[in-house]
Amino acid sequence: MRLESRTPADKRSLFERVVEFLSPGPDSRDELMETLADAEHRELIAPESRIMLEGVIRMADMIAGDVMVAAPRMDLLDIDAPYDELLALVIDTAHSRFPVYEGKHDNIIGILLAKDLLKLQRAPELNLRTLLRPAVFVPESKNLNELLRDFRSNRNHLAIVIDEFGNTAGLITIEDVLEEIVGEIEDEFDEHEVDRGVYTLADGSQRVAGDAAIAAVNEVFGVSLPEGEFDTIGGLVAHEHGRVPRRGETVQIGGLNFTVLLTRGGAVRWFRAVPTPSTES
Numbered sequence: 001m002r003l004e005s006r007t008p009a010d011k012r013s014l015f016e017r018v019v020e021f022l023s024p025g026p027d028s029r030d031e032l033m034e035t036l037a038d039a040e041h042r043e044l045i046a047p048e049s050r051i052m053l054e055g056v057i058r059m060a061d062m063i064a065g066d067v068m069v070a071a072p073r074m075d076l077l078d079i080d081a082p083y084d085e086l087l088a089l090v091i092d093t094a095h096s097r098f099p100v101y102e103g104k105h106d107n108i109i110g111i112l113l114a115k116d117l118l119k120l121q122r123a124p125e126l127n128l129r130t131l132l133r134p135a136v137f138v139p140e141s142k143n144l145n146e147l148l149r150d151f152r153s154n155r156n157h158l159a160i161v162i163d164e165f166g167n168t169a170g171l172i173t174i175e176d177v178l179e180e181i182v183g184e185i186e187d188e189f190d191e192h193e194v195d196r197g198v199y200t201l202a203d204g205s206q207r208v209a210g211d212a213a214i215a216a217v218n219e220v221f222g223v224s225l226p227e228g229e230f231d232t233i234g235g236l237v238a239h240e241h242g243r244v245p246r247r248g249e250t251v252q253i254g255g256l257n258f259t260v261l262l263t264r265g266g267a268v269r270w271f272r273a274v275p276t277p278s279t280e281s
Helices: 014-022 029-041 047-059 083-093 144-154 174-182 188-192 214-221 233-241
Strands: 097-102 104-113 137-139 158-162 168-173 198-200 206-209 250-253 256-264 267-275
Touching: 029 047, 047 174, 083 097, 097 158, 104 168, 144 158, 144 174, 168 174, 198 214, 206 214, 214 233, 214 267, 233 250, 233 267
Parallel strands: 137 158
Antiparallel strands: 097 104, 158 168, 198 206, 206 267, 250 256, 256 267
């Protein structure tokens, strides 16, 4: 009895198969990038699709140490700090998750969700330790592809990165990984402040985007920062400081203190701005 082949028929013409044989696909990353660029040029894929595909390709060789927030720039909570101090830091930094340490910064004992901190307001008798989530630790050499898969499967959005000696090297979030594929991910502050880039925080200070117009800052604070040579507040601060300030640094200009909250790609993304305290008695 003769059995029929279940192999799908190849509907390509002989000419198409010969062309494919003589012109194989790209055999290097550079050629693959050129192929994607050519596909965009021929309008086979959208520019946004090409960018994302290139991001996926580049990410294949990247590790956690390449995109992590280094340990000196991490925003940490002290398990023994009073509630008011913890709340102030949560408000100032506007993160949703915080590593919590005990004794020394390198001793991370868990992760606190900002929303869980509010439970202490309604029930002060609660122990902060009971609100902590387990911390996930990954080596600096962890491949980003693997890390993204772990984030998705474990439903975890933050990991502590450790070096070869077991010390804390930094932290990395699922947003950090995804931004390597899709580019900058705007948050709720960006959505509300696309017009001026200035947002009022709960303590009365202002959260100012690095690319906010100097004119917008002058209007909000009633100051007269120079608008001639620079268009953005980030450019003015970097010029006055002599370089792009690092996270946590404060620069005083024209009666205002600008503290760096977040940097990305060698530029300041967000400042916290307050009037310079008066020295008058």
